[in-house]
Amino acid sequence: MAKPVTHVLFDMDGLILNTEDLYTVAFQNIVSRYGKNYTFDLKLTLMGCQSKETAELIISALELPMTPEEFIKESKEQFEVLFPDSELMPGAKRLIEHLHKKGIPIGLATSSSEESYHLKVDKHHQDLFALFPYKTFGSSDPNVKRGKPHPDIFLVAVAKFPNNPKPEQCLVFEDAVNGVKAARAAGMQVVMVPDPRVDKSLTEEATVVLKSLEDFKPELFGLPPFED
Incomplete structure (x- = not known):
């Protein structure tokens, strides 16, 4: 059952930006040299992890x-080549x-590092991400001791x-099981x-599962409905 909320936090990779697809390309490019395959099942266990955790796993x-x-x-x-052209x-x-626009406090809570964030955002998406007054970068913030599925980042x-x-x-x-x-x-x-x-x-x-953010109905959580 959905209950009313007053504040909203967004993951970034795979939710706002298509960068989960780009991570797959990057990691496959690396492991291919050793004749290995970066499978979706492996990816599923890593989504939401911090950089060092991901590398170790x-x-x-x-x-x-x-x-x-x-x-x-x-x-x-790899990221320096792939991330600048990430898409919404x-x-x-x-x-x-x-x-x-409706004055709902929003924040970004991404496991990415601040450096990685700028690679993804600065070329095409600065205006949109400027709407987040509060940003937390899990792989850079010393206060985020553990990556998702631990609650630290949120x-x-x-x-x-x-x-x-x-x-x-x-x-x-969120898009990831670990994030949920x-x-x-x-x-x-x-x-x-x-x-x-x-x-x-x-x-x-998850409280609600959607195929796309296009399907979200804000009023379900007591938030102002879309006007169009």
Whole structure:
């Protein structure tokens, strides 16, 4: 059952931007040199993890002959090529601009580093992301001790709102199973927009599951409805 909320937090990768697809390309480019395959099942376990966690898990799972630091360095080289041309996911711009216009406090809670964020946003999307007055970068913020599925990033993010809302007053938008688990662990409701390949049994912790942000109805959570 959806309950009214006053504040909203957004994940970024795979929800606002199509960068989850770009991560797949980047990581496959790296592991291909060793004859390995970066599968969707492996990706599913990593979505929402911090950079170092991701590197360690991929190296371990695929038995790669490299250190996490080497993997991160190669990843950054791939990202510098791929991320600047990231594209918005359907419905993201409309929803963010609507909430901003209606005065709903919104924040960004991404596991990305601040450096990675700028690669994804600065070329094409600065105006939209400028609407987020509060941003939390999980791989850069020392207060975010653990990545998703732990609740750390959402607890850090909600603490940035000046009027100190309670977790149950916050709605999180996520695409990843780990992100949903993190938000629920933080005591928040979650709208999930999963990759269509995600098994439905893995989406059951979400408050609402949508095929696209275009399908979201703000009034379900007591937020101002779209006017068009």
